[in-house]
Amino acid sequence: MFARLFALPSTLFICLLLLLPMASAQAVGLPSLLGSSSKTQPEATEPLGQSLDEVIKSLENDQQRTKLLADLKKLRDATKKAQPPVEEGVLGLIGGTLSTLEKQFSGADSPITRWSDEFDLAKEEFSSLMLPASEWLPIIFGFAVVLMLWSLLAAALIWLSHRLRMRFGLTEELPQHPRTWDLVRFALRKLGPWLIALVITVYMSYALPPSLGKYLAMVLAYALVVGTCFSAVCVIAFSLLDGPHRHRALYILRHQAFRPLWLIGSFAAFGEALNDPRLVASLGIHLAHATATVANVLAALFTGLFILRFRRPIAHLIRNQPLSRRLTRRALSDTIEILGTFWYLPALVLVGISLFATFVSAGDTSTALRQALICTVLLVVCMVINGLVRRHSLKPQRGAKRHALYSERLKSFCYTLVHLAIWLAFIELGLRVWGMSLIRFTEGEGHDVSVKLFSLAGTLIFAWLIWILSDTAVHHALTRSRKGLANARAQTMMPLIRNVLFVAIFIIALIVALANMGMNVTPLLAGAGVIGLAIGFGAQSLVADLITGLFIIIEDSLAIDDYVDVGGHLGTVEGLTIRTVRLRDIDGIVHTIPFSEIKSIKNYSREFGYAIFRVAVPYNMEIDEAIKLMRDVGQKIRNDPLQRRNIWSPLEIQGVESFESGSAILRARFKTAPIKQWEVSRAFNLLLKRHMDEAGLDLATPRMSVQVITPAGGTEKD
Structure with a gap:
């Protein structure tokens, strides 16, 4: 570039500019200094004359003059880039911003002036369309014929669909818990007749001569069909959020939101269709643009009214989450609760920003309002697709599979990746609406960054897959005993093994991700080894634990x-x-x-337990009678519906264990379920006491022999 900047013509011209003051200085100073001007004057003027001749020749040639001008502009730009930027403080930045806004909103370039000029030009173009009545008749005729043909075809198709629905006993509205086929049938019933009628009308309209009336009728029909499609898709999106305690909100949206959504979609489609080149050529650039802008503004205003009117039902749909999610994901549930409460505020802000951008960008046919409306439509479509995918993922699997746990978790993993792909596609399409693209960024300047990000995402996804497989394997191994039931050991070891696995996989994935991003992980590994060795020596009690x-x-x-x-x-x-x-x-x-x-x-909780009984036999009761009584009580308690599951063996009489206070101690026991031995002991003792009371027997009491010596020397024994 610099070789071109200092080409011969530009060099001569710059030298000329630099030599002009020098030449004048020489012309004045040299004669007085040297005392002779006759010798020095030719020497100074001869190269100057040659330079002037070359510059004059360059300026006389059009191509050289254009090239010289371009080189000078490039030199000026390069000089500006070489100058260091002037640092501005906060006050300077605020002042510069205010000055820019003042220039933007004042003068001939202000939005008010531009909109005034736009509407004046549109008014002139509208005035030029005021033709005599004889010339308006073909336009009105074409408009009426196209609309009448479309309406009659749609009415016939609606009547036919009604007869078919009555023939097969199908309902007109969506059921409370719609299936996928119900949603498809609802969309076809709402949209099918109008769309088929529009397609037939388009083919039949080729027989009519081209006219402004035909084009306007086709645009109007197209806008109404798009509005119907948009409203049907939105109602389907609301229906996909069906769940417990959401029926009333869904009922309101299904029966009251269809017409406002139809107006929003129709106005947006009408504003978009007015940019058709044939309509622009027929109406005029400014009239078509002004009409399209008015339609887009009306769509934005109806959107704001829709948000204010239905903010509570939509908030109820967002806030109401399943109980399992509220219990297991408290942070996510709280975030969704806040989002559902204040969802309408950012939506209204978006509508306001779109209107403001439309006002500021007067004269621009690609307004921010249209872009925002297109992004809204894309968001609704993305929500519908995600809802259908989620509905399909929640379908129960038919039949028991050998590895049902693996298939369930892998299915959830695959559906999560599908949801992620859908959202990435929505982001890409939304950025393309605004003139940007992730794909172009990855192919251009952000190639290196995108490669590192993709490697990071791939590492995390692969680590997630490894975690799912290993966690499922541990869960499957520990929660299935020989009988196929969960045991207490699994509940004990599961959290420990899962935590160790998670930490190990996370550390390995982090190291691999850092290595893929170009970071040297050798110091990290060495440092981790040194830290682990220090912890091993310094925390011996912890290691022992x-x-x-x-x-x-x-x-x-x-x-x-x-x-x-x-x-x-x-x-x-x-x-x-x-x-x-x-x-x-x-x-x-x-x-x-x-x-x-x-x-x-x-x-005390492993395999089984023993309920031990030590019964003191009353002194006035035979041992055999006591044993028989205990056996009867043991048989009755084994037949007790509350205790028979806890008792695993007949009563085992182990005989007389010892003697205490003159009473024989009988020992017996039951084999019981784990931890149930004390419950069985209490129930046996209660039942034994009741039987002894019914037999008129008292519990064994300590006996004492008392010998009294009388004065006569005799003894009495009691």
Whole structure:
């Protein structure tokens, strides 16, 4: 570029400009200094004359003069770029912004002036369309024939669809829980007759001569059909949000929102169709643009009215989430709650910004309002497609599969990727509406950045897939015993193994992602190794807790919901971490015990238990009668509907265990379900006491022999 800037003509011209003051200075100063002008004057004027001759020749040639002018402009631009930018403070920036706004909104370039000129020119073009009545008749005739033909065809098709619906007993409105076929039938019923009639009318209108009336009728029919299509798609989008406690909001939107949405879509389509070249040539550029802008503004105003009128039903649809999501995803539910409460505020702001941009961009046929309306339509279509995909993903699978857990989670993963692809397509189309594109960015200046971002996204998706497969494998292995039922060990080990797997996969994915993005991960790995070694030496008690807890969990010594005696504390296991066990005793006190302090474990919850009975036989009751009474009580309690599931064996009489206070102690036991031995013992003792009361027997009491010595020397024994 610089070789072209300093080409011969431009160089001569610049040298001329530089030599002019020097030449005049020489002409004045040299004679006085040297005392002779006759010798120096020719030497100074001869090269100057040659330069002037060359410049005159360059200026006389049109091509050289144009090239010289272009080179001078490039030199000026290069000089401006070479100058350092002037730093402005905050006040300077505010002042510059206000000055720019003042220039933009005042003078001949202001939006008010431009709109006034636009409407004046449109008025002139409208006046030029005022033809004599004889010339208006073909226009009116073409307009009326096209509209009449379209209306009659649509009415005939509507009557035919009504007869078919009555013949097959189909409902006119959407049911409360519409299926996919119901939604398709609703769209066909609303749109089908008008669209088919429009297609037939377009083909039949070729028989009519070209006229402004025919074009206006076709544009009007097109706008009405697009409005019907837009309203039907929006109603289908609302219907896809069906769920518990949403029926009233859906009923309002289905029965009251169709006509406002039809107006919005019709005005937007009418404004877009007026940019057709044939209509622009017939109406005039300014009249077509002004009419299209008015139609777009009306569409925006009706959009604002629709937002204000239906803000509460739509907010109810957004806020009302399933119970499972509210319980498991509290942060997401709170965010959706806030979004549903104030959703209409950003929507109204968007409408206001579009109107303001339309006002500022007067004379621009590609206004921000049309772009915003197109983006809104794309958003609605994206929501409909996502709703259909979600509806398809929620369909139950038919038949039991061997690996149903894998297929369910992989199906959810695939549908999530489909949702992501749909949203990416919407973003790409929306950016193309505004003149931008992600694809062009990745192919151009952002190629390197896009490659790194794609590698990062691919790493995260692959890590997510590995996490799903490994987590499902662990869940499948731990939650299925020989009988196919979940056990307590799975509840104990599942959180620990899942956390370890998640941390490991996350760290590996992070290192791979950083390496793909060009970062040197060797110092990170070395630093992680040094930190791990330091932690191992400095936190020996923590390491001891981890190792001991790992062996306790692997050996299955205790699990969640077990009733154990650990470290002198008796209670139910409520939680296990990689370092501690948490117990809750019978008084409700929670004890947190490190694994390294556990020396022995007494577990009362494994496989089975024994309910032990020690019954003191009254002294006036035979042993055999007492044994028979205990057997009867044991048989009755085994037949008790509340206790028979807890008792796993007949009453086992182990005989006389000992003697206490003159009474024989009979020992017996039941084999019971785990942790049910104390409940069975209490029920047996209660039933035994009732039987003894019915037989008139008292419980065994301690006996004492008293010997009284009388004064006569005799004794009496009691």
